[in-house]
Amino acid sequence: MSKILVIAEHLGGKLNSSTARAVSAAAAVKPEVIDVLVLSDAPDAIAAEAAEIDGVSRVLTIAKPENAHPLAAVLAPQIAKAAAGYSHVFVPSTTFGKDIAPRVAALLGVAQVSDVMSVEAAHTFKRPIYAGNAIITVEADASHTVVATIRSASWPAAGNGANSAPIEALSVDAALPTHTRFVELKQGSSDRPDLQSASKVVSGGRGVGSKENFEIIYKFADRIGAAVGASRAAVDAGYVPSEMQVGQTGKIIAPALYMAIGISGAIQHLTGIKDAGTIVAINKDGEAPIFEIADFGLVGDLFKIIPELEQALG
Amino acid sequence: MKILVGYKRVVDYNVRIQVKPDGSGVVTDGVKLSANPFDDIALEEALRLREKGVAEEVIVVGIGPADLTAHLRNGLAMGANRAIHVVTSESVQPLTAARVFLKLIEKEQPGLVILGKQAIDDDANQTGQMLAALWDRPQATFASNVEIADGKATVTREVDAGLEVIETELPAVITTDLRLNEPRFIKLPDIMKAKSKPIDTIEFGSLGVEAHDHLKTTHYAAPAKRSKGVMVKDAAELVAVLKQKGLL
Numbered sequence A: 001m002s003k004i005l006v007i008a009e010h011l012g013g014k015l016n017s018s019t020a021r022a023v024s025a026a027a028a029v030k031p032e033v034i035d036v037l038v039l040s041d042a043p044d045a046i047a048a049e050a051a052e053i054d055g056v057s058r059v060l061t062i063a064k065p066e067n068a069h070p071l072a073a074v075l076a077p078q079i080a081k082a083a084a085g086y087s088h089v090f091v092p093s094t095t096f097g098k099d100i101a102p103r104v105a106a107l108l109g110v111a112q113v114s115d116v117m118s119v120e121a122a123h124t125f126k127r128p129i130y131a132g133n134a135i136i137t138v139e140a141d142a143s144h145t146v147v148a149t150i151r152s153a154s155w156p157a158a159g160n161g162a163n164s165a166p167i168e169a170l171s172v173d174a175a176l177p178t179h180t181r182f183v184e185l186k187q188g189s190s191d192r193p194d195l196q197s198a199s200k201v202v203s204g205g206r207g208v209g210s211k212e213n214f215e216i217i218y219k220f221a222d223r224i225g226a227a228v229g230a231s232r233a234a235v236d237a238g239y240v241p242s243e244m245q246v247g248q249t250g251k252i253i254a255p256a257l258y259m260a261i262g263i264s265g266a267i268q269h270l271t272g273i274k275d276a277g278t279i280v281a282i283n284k285d286g287e288a289p290i291f292e293i294a295d296f297g298l299v300g301d302l303f304k305i306i307p308e309l310e311q312a313l314g
Numbered sequence B: 001m002k003i004l005v006g007y008k009r010v011v012d013y014n015v016r017i018q019v020k021p022d023g024s025g026v027v028t029d030g031v032k033l034s035a036n037p038f039d040d041i042a043l044e045e046a047l048r049l050r051e052k053g054v055a056e057e058v059i060v061v062g063i064g065p066a067d068l069t070a071h072l073r074n075g076l077a078m079g080a081n082r083a084i085h086v087v088t089s090e091s092v093q094p095l096t097a098a099r100v101f102l103k104l105i106e107k108e109q110p111g112l113v114i115l116g117k118q119a120i121d122d123d124a125n126q127t128g129q130m131l132a133a134l135w136d137r138p139q140a141t142f143a144s145n146v147e148i149a150d151g152k153a154t155v156t157r158e159v160d161a162g163l164e165v166i167e168t169e170l171p172a173v174i175t176t177d178l179r180l181n182e183p184r185f186i187k188l189p190d191i192m193k194a195k196s197k198p199i200d201t202i203e204f205g206s207l208g209v210e211a212h213d214h215l216k217t218t219h220y221a222a223p224a225k226r227s228k229g230v231m232v233k234d235a236a237e238l239v240a241v242l243k244q245k246g247l248l
């Protein structure tokens, strides 16, 4: 029987929804145990949140001042120790998990399955390669621990509220390096919904034209309660900060509604939105590739169309 | 100091990947191959550090079949001082690649190893982190800015929440994100010059690296296709259909 350790992702004392998504993937293995591990300087509130996620057996905490920031070199040795006795270690495939999980896998001397989209059997998974242009089925060696990152957009967040799993403090004996120090996190402060978990996302591309013009995207997004994303071209041109990039090398998202405005639909951008419920494209070029995959397309100038949309909303 | 740069050859990013009908792989025959875009960025960063006087030597490393030489020559034409070609006809998984790099590190003693954050073929995003673990050294992944001074690296990392700055001692492993720099173009005279630069070849088998793969790929499939939807005539119709679907 499988025993799965899910590594919790959190920021500012709050659990990230990627954790509950990784729990969903763990549940698909039909394991005997799903434990969630919280590494933090102050894990209590985060652990309490994790304990409510359906399907979680136990929440384990490792509280250390060194765990105040998610430094892979510091967290990985603790996770590798905590992994003893588990058949699987699942980590969200976010920048947090992508940084840490391979370091854990290497410490355990095992390969890693990146970006798990589906669980076929306890050691068999599907994952994307070539920017999602091919999906492979991979089999991990059943005699080793499986270390995997979980592609958040492929998994719904496990429910919560009905569970109250026990919380236990764990002490691991791992030497922690001092060669890596956290300096700062420059975070765009935003009251808007979080791009990775929002049900609606409005994204702007190079067609928006400037940082100033991007106001029209923000304003419209606020009007419909959406998060705001962008293409790489819009980020590279300095219209918006990098954390707003959607795509192969940005965020992979699966909102119920995705509106691509002034975005051509390059393959690397589409990789990030394949799992969206409904895709809307607004582009002045009727031949833009984005229309090949959009559920609803509207050809025209975004600066004319957005005000009309606002008006039509009433 | 020396900088070791991973320089992988992959299917060019503009190629539309086709899965073979029998599910045994993707079509690579006759397909254009290029340097992994993230590796060009890694090499560019190493060259800039050399130009600033932070490093003396930049070494590009490739792991692959005999014909990888031409690709490594491109790295030399871009400006690397020399190349190391670890020769194998087998495809190499990230853990194995990390073990190969560790062997080369033991020999070359670099102050910095710069790799792409992922290769755009397997999209694994693992090798740099695995190498840092095996080497027991710092890692700074997804770098969008790198400063080296006083034996330390200060690296800005592109993370989901924004930009994280960390400081590491050296030697360290850095993996590159797209915004770190814009790689230079190779000029014709540089191609000529590259011809006389050395490429060391090392047989994979001679390194004593365990080649066992823990992951077996059993099937390749094309992704589920999204079908083309409908065009609406104006903003009012768009709002109406979205409202009808309960999306607005």
Ligand SMILES: Cc1cc2nc3c(=O)[nH]c(=O)nc-3n(C[C@H](O)[C@H](O)[C@H](O)COP(=O)(O)OP(=O)(O)OC[C@H]3O[C@@H](n4cnc5c(N)ncnc54)[C@H](O)[C@@H]3O)c2cc1C
Pocket: A204, A205, A206, A207, A208, A230, A231, A232, A233, A234, A245, A246, A247, A248, A249, A250, A251, A261, A262, A263, A264, A265, A266, A267, A268, A269, A272, A282, A283, A284, A285, A288, A300, A301, A302, A303, B013, B037, B120, B178
């Ligand atoms: C390795 C690699 C990774 C990459 N990763 C990503 C990634 O993660 N995410 C990503 O997005 N890209 C990524 N890219 C870049 C990608 O290939 C494209 O260059 C990028 O997505 C283009 O952005 P865009 O659609 O905004 O710009 P463009 O392709 O320039 O398109 C702009 C569009 O705006 C339209 N437009 C202009 N003005 C108006 C107007 N007034 N009204 C309406 N429409 C208008 C135009 O018709 C055009 O279709 C990557 C590339 C590489 C090589």
